[in-house]
Amino acid sequence: MPFPLAHDDPHGFGPYRLIARLGSGGMGTVYLARSPGGRTLALKTMHARIATETAFRTRFRLEADAARVIGGRYGAQVVDADPLAETPWMATEYVLGPPLDEAVEQAGPLPEATVRALGAALCGALGQLHHSDVVHRDLKPSNLMVTAHGPKVIDFGIARALGDDRLTHAGAAVGTPAFMSPEQATGAEHAPAGDVFALAGVLVFAATGRGPFGNGQPADLLYRVRYGEPDLTGVPAALVPVLSRCLAKEAAERPTTAELATQLHDGAGEFADHLPDAVLAEIGRRASEVWQVVPQRLPAPPGPPPTVPSAGAPARRLSRRGLLMAGAGSVLGVAGAGAGVWAWLGAGEPAPGPAGPGYTEPKPGPSVAPVKKKQLDSVWQKQYGGPDDDQNPEVPLLAGDQVVLVANAGARGVDAKSGASRWTLSLYADDSWQVASDGTRVYQIARDEHHDANGSLRSVTWFLARVDLDSGKAGKRLAPVSYDRDNGLISRLLAVAGDTAYLAVSHGKIKRYERQLPWSVTAVNLGTGSRKWTDPLPFHSAESDENHFLSAKVTGHLLVTLQQMNDGTVRIAARDTRTGKVLWDKPWKGADRRFVRDPLTADDRHLYLGYGPLRALRLSDGGQAWDTSATRPGKTYGPPVLKGGVLYAVEKGLGLVAFGTGSGKPRWAEKSAEGPRADHVVHPVIGSEYAYTYSHTDKLLRAVGLASHTTEQFYKTSGTRFTAHEKSGMIIASGPDFLAGFPLR
Structure with a gap:
């Protein structure tokens, strides 16, 4: 569905004129475009702010190469591309048809004949890729377009040549968990048999409307993919043995695409003859x-x-x-x-x-469909893309009357009341740890390049600067972060409180991986620029670029950090902000490092933890003050939120629950019938009249009355993370494509 062009979108790329936006994500934007001869095209670009990174530019070039390999019969024909341009772009045919997930949403599960024809055609597409030694690695319903002539495979963003590991590290699972192969879920080599596994999952979805391993959090899905049996309930009986073999845990037991095609379909008839009426x-x-579509650049x-x-x-x-x-x-x-x-x-x-008949509401955007109770719309919504990595869900920073969205090697200041963009700022890395806020001001790690007399880059130094919230420009240097002798190595801005910034800084000779470098935590006086103290992290070399830190918060005289270790475990460390000395350090047993990146919750006595039983750790020594195992045994909670001396968290399968901070005893629990649908891993937002929880299944933000303990209002939202901006009375909903504001009451 087309969107208007943004005010700062270019008029075109190469000879192609832009007509509208089709979508925007973490890597770039896709436009509707027309050639000089009037041909309608889809034109994909890479965000200019990440185009300076060699790895991203290489990935874009490989995507264009893979799209050319599959060609126009099974994919979107590549018409033109310039991966070397300042903003790399690729123009392809505009595919006339819906993605498979939307087709199933509109028409319902597809008949067996349709599933068979679809599967056989996709076997041909994958076979063509595999014959060229390319694997797709991210086959899923949203990457398959259904046309009258057959399905087309799109989005080769993580496709690569067999045996090429230049863009991924060993042990890194890349793809979509619900449709990954077992070997891909462990970070092992994804060969053609892995694409066959994913294809079987797509066909199960086409036949039933759900994937073979259900829904849920990525960690749960990855576990089921590796060890669980697929759920083939609802799959036509004749297809069950065929798809079961494709979903074998051992890659060697799966058929080739050629074998699978003969088991699915005899090739008779036109593809359109097998499609349901609603899809046609x-x-x-x-x-x-x-x-x-008429080109427009209207405000929104x-x-x-x-x-x-x-x-x-x-x-x-x-x-x-x-x-x-x-x-x-x-x-x-x-x-x-x-x-x-x-x-x-x-x-x-x-x-x-x-x-x-067959009409579906526009999306994304506020819903107009009636639901129970009172449904309201957002106050504003803007197409500002946030992080699109579900395993690293950053929330906007608060700064006075603004929120700051940090994503994709850039930052954007947004007026919390209206959603108007105040400024944008380019960063030198796709890393949210380059920017921090103390709630009023925003700070960034900026860089200086030093050149010799011939203009060649000699060295790079990094420094701390305060961001001008009117222009987005970096102000004067407040403090150096690295020096010439450090050769501009990596640094992370953990937190800012009062007159002090807390950073993680690497040092030593340049290595291939970040974790092969020694790191230290340091405190910098923003007034004088001097370092108050520096404390080295325990050094354990590893071939990994994983950040040491997951979350950080200054509370009282403590800097509390969550740190991920080389073996994937999580530790909690509390440093004295006056000396840098670690006062206590303990493991967070059972914590999954991918899902504990939320802002930490603490008061002057306790640090509060979820993701299991709700627990309170004493800030004085790290000992456990209480947990909910005694009062609510076996219950699981998401990240807690503190407001007015009361602790709130979503209990899995129940809804919102309020606790006393001193004893951990429940004060009240939600009574809504909708409560069990609340996502417990998304932290709630607490206002003066309502507490707000989110349901991913329904894409609803629910307002639970703090007096009635029941749901009183609904908001349709495309956001996945929510932040309270109390100064403006707004809830800021962020997601990979949109930012929206809802009333906070």
């Missing part, structure tokens, strides 16, 4: 819709939601050619409705589509 109608609608204030008229009496059954053409007439009707398809647009919201 959607293909026809999209084919016509693309010609109705929230507008009134469209009203969906009733479908009325059942329409007569159309011919299959008529189904393909049905979308054309309905879209032409919308285009002639007077105001134009873009006139009503909200911030980043899509244009309205046709009403009637």
